[in-house]
Amino acid sequence: MLFPLDWTLSLIGSVLRLGAGGPGKPAVTPEKPLILYEFENCPFCRIAREAISVTGVPVEVRPCPKGGTRYRPRAIELGGKSMFPYLIDPNTDVAMYESADIARYVRETYAPDAKPFMHRLGPLNLLTSIALVWPRLMRGMMVRPSRQPDQRLEFQGAENSPAARIIREALSTHELAYLWTSHTDGAGLKLKDPNTGETQTGALSILTYLDRTYCQPMTA
Ligand SMILES: N[C@@H](CCC(=O)N[C@@H](CS)C(=O)NCC(=O)O)C(=O)O
Structure with a gap:
């Protein structure tokens, strides 16, 4: 799909969510990143990610799209059932299902004042x-x-950024794990690849890089 159209559809999504999931900085910085098994466009995973985004805690995202074999089986083994999102906090040895519980946990543990307005709207959320x-x-x-x-x-890149959503969809569908931080320190969207030493900024450069480095010729 043409990027401007794709971006516009993604923007509609961010508006629909009333901008939930902006960038944040944690009040308490965890020693180790949290671990989140999830996939993009799972409505429950989105709620968990929005909560994580506003707290700003670093999270290692392990994408578990349907049919995935890289992280999905391990998530099911660890938690005991096929349900997403599934959060592990290695700092507190806590592990949990349920998007609402995850949202509450990250807020209470790392940034008590951070709660997206949308998350206060009950069933509308x-x-x-x-x-x-x-x-x-x-x-x-x-x-x-x-x-x-x-x-x-x-x-x-923050959860509510329309361009970041398109990038996360690519990372999710291709089961590419990443250390995610929502705040960009004003630098815009950024992807670092320790495997190649490359850093890409901007949505189109990141998407092109991912495609060329990890997805071809498999998707050709
Ligand atoms: N009550 C749970 C519901 C989670 C849920 O149903 N997630 C779906 C994905 S959207 C799921 O795990 N489906 C089973 C699967 O993908 O294997 C929550 O709020 O987190």
């Missing part, structure tokens, strides 16, 4: 998160082949 699956055409939900990097990538 989940309903609009479900509604957003359609303008995004369910992208990020189903696995597509890719080369597996030896080391996880690093990505900076």
Whole structure:
């Protein structure tokens, strides 16, 4: 899809969510990044990610799209059932399912004042998160082949950024794990790849880099 159209559809999503999931900085910085098993366009995972985004805690995202074989089986083994999102906090030895519990946990543990307005709206919160699956055409939900990097990538960009959403969909569908921080320190979207030493900034450069480095010729 043409990027401007894609971006516009993603922007509609961010508006629908009333901008939930902006960048934040944690009041308490965790020693180790949290670990989140999830996939893009799962409405429950979105709620968990929005909460994480506003707290600003670093999280290692391990994408588990449907049909995925890289992280999904391990998530099911660890938690005991096939349900996403699933959060592990190695700092406190806490592990949990349930998007609402995850949102509450990260807020109470790392940034007590951070709560997106949308998350205060009861059933509307989940309903609009479900509604957003359609303008995004369910992208990020189903696995597509890719080369597996030896080391996880690093990505900076808030949950509510329309362009960051498109990048996360690519990372999710291709099962590319990444250390995610929502705040960009004003530098815009950034992808660092410790495997190649490359840093890419800006949505189109990042998407092109991911495609060329990890997705071709498998998606050709
Ligand atoms: N009550 C849970 C519901 C989570 C849920 O149903 N997630 C779906 C994905 S949107 C799921 O895990 N489906 C099973 C699967 O993908 O294997 C929550 O709020 O986190």
